[in-house]
Amino acid sequence: MDRIDRKLLNLLQRDASRTNADMADEVWLSPSSCLRRIRRLRQTGVIDRVVAILNPARAGRALKAMVTVELKLHGEQQMRQFFDRATREDAVAQAYAVTGEVDVVLMLHLRDMEEYDALCDRLFRDETNVARFFTMMIIRTAKNETAIPL
Amino acid sequence: MDRIDRKLLNLLQRDASRTNADMADEVWLSPSSCLRRIRRLRQTGVIDRVVAILNPARAGRALKAMVTVELKLHGEQQMRQFFDRATREDAVAQAYAVTGEVDVVLMLHLRDMEEYDALCDRLFRDETNVARFFTMMIIRTAKNETAIPL
DNA sequence: AGAAGAATGCAATAAAATTGCATAACAGCG
DNA sequence: CGCTGTTATGCAATTTTATTGCATTCTTCT
Numbered sequence: 001m002d003r004i005d006r007k008l009l010n011l012l013q014r015d016a017s018r019t020n021a022d023m024a025d026e027v028w029l030s031p032s033s034c035l036r037r038i039r040r041l042r043q044t045g046v047i048d049r050v051v052a053i054l055n056p057a058r059a060g061r062a063l064k065a066m067v068t069v070e071l072k073l074h075g076e077q078q079m080r081q082f083f084d085r086a087t088r089e090d091a092v093a094q095a096y097a098v099t100g101e102v103d104v105v106l107m108l109h110l111r112d113m114e115e116y117d118a119l120c121d122r123l124f125r126d127e128t129n130v131a132r133f134f135t136m137m138i139i140r141t142a143k144n145e146t147a148i149p150l
Numbered sequence: 151m152d153r154i155d156r157k158l159l160n161l162l163q164r165d166a167s168r169t170n171a172d173m174a175d176e177v178w179l180s181p182s183s184c185l186r187r188i189r190r191l192r193q194t195g196v197i198d199r200v201v202a203i204l205n206p207a208r209a210g211r212a213l214k215a216m217v218t219v220e221l222k223l224h225g226e227q228q229m230r231q232f233f234d235r236a237t238r239e240d241a242v243a244q245a246y247a248v249t250g251e252v253d254v255v256l257m258l259h260l261r262d263m264e265e266y267d268a269l270c271d272r273l274f275r276d277e278t279n280v281a282r283f284f285t286m287m288i289i290r291t292a293k294n295e296t297a298i299p300l
Numbered sequence: 301a302g303a304a305g306a307a308t309g310c311a312a313t314a315a316a317a318t319t320g321c322a323t324a325a326c327a328g329c330g
Numbered sequence: 331c332g333c334t335g336t337t338a339t340g341c342a343a344t345t346t347t348a349t350t351g352c353a354t355t356c357t358t359c360t
Contacts, residue, residue, distance in 0.1 A: 009202070016166065020316070031317080032339075032341080033338070035317070039318095045208055047202045048204060049202075050166045051203060051297070053163075053198045054196060054298045055195050058195055059196060060300070061299075086292070087293040093293070093296075094293055094294050096289075097288070097290040097292065098288055099287040100287075105216060109299075137249040137250075141246055142245040142246065142247065143236070144245075145242075147204075148259055149241070150209060170348065170349095180309045181348080182310080183308050186308090186349095189349095302359100304357100306357075307354105309352105310353090312352105314347100314349070314350085316345100316348075318343105318344080319344075320343085321340105321343105322341090323340085324339070324340095327335095327336080327337095330332095
């Protein structure tokens with residue numbers, strides 16, 4: 001992982017649809033060398049995957065929310081059970097176990113409030129292991145970066 | 151946006167490095183038709199961009215944290231100022247204005263605790279507009295999905 | 301039923317990725 | 331130093347893939 005690899009990773013994190021020859025020019029390498037470096041970065045797992053990022057609004061998921069969750073029981077068993085149920089939900093984009101006053105944080109990508117309501121029913125109310133949950137609706141996204149700075 | 155478009159979007163959200171002919175097979179279209187659909191999805195902005203997703207640990211950012219921030223002053227001016235400073239930070243992957251007891255939530259991708267400490271100094275302490283902040287270190291990531299379900 | 305517009309498949313073409321191979325750069329070591 | 335095994339590089343040939351023109355089929359609206 002030298003300077004050129006890092007530069008390639010930065011380019012790919014911004015736009016992975018560019019041609020190899022194009023990026024080769026930018027890092028002053030021949031296309032073949034450039035390609036071999038990128039292939040190595042994939043094989044060694046530095047690059048996990050290449051994906052299309054959709055516009056949430058145009059894909060029908062304009063509403064975002066973050067929910068902090070406090071569980072009643074904190075056993076390994078109960079934790080796993082809660083995460084199993086949460087991660088199975090399509091609307092749950094991210095699920096984290098965290099330190100602090102709460103146990104879990106979920107990031108939701110929702111169609112509308114109706115979906116939020118239904119989701120709360122399934123995950124937080126009734127006979128779930130949830131003691132308390134607290135929702136923050138996202139008003140504005142000032143930054144949303146998939147790239148990891150190198 | 152019909153069933154085929156949605157299927158293509160799902161495929162691309164999982165793996166955008168597949169060949170066009172390959173995906174065309176999967177949705178029972180000719181390569182040319184498939185390509186034209188994908189191009190349309192890009193042009194209309196449903197597909198925002200195509201990017202490489204790195205393995206955070208292998209890219210040297212193994213530590214994640216979520217920080218909730220309560221500001222002292224909530225004016226448009228002050229809000230924008232805080233977001234400007236926050237979004238300029240490399241370690242800040244996401245920055246949201248939210249409803250609820252706090253004003254802002256930041257998602258951090260950190261190298262180590264030292265970087266966290268330095269970042270707190272710059273964003274939260276001293277002469278900043280921050281009344282209170284609360285950090286949740288991420289212990290476990292149960293789900294981390296870039297795809298938007300369709 | 302009929303016409304306009306959009307989507308499709310095929311085949312040709314253009315562009316891009318991939319490979320073999322000879323050469324150059326480099327790290328370890330007597 | 332100079333030797334040597336290893337790795338990276340560029341070039342050119344080859345293979346694979348994307349892209350386009352065009353005739354046909356499918357949709358939708360009347």
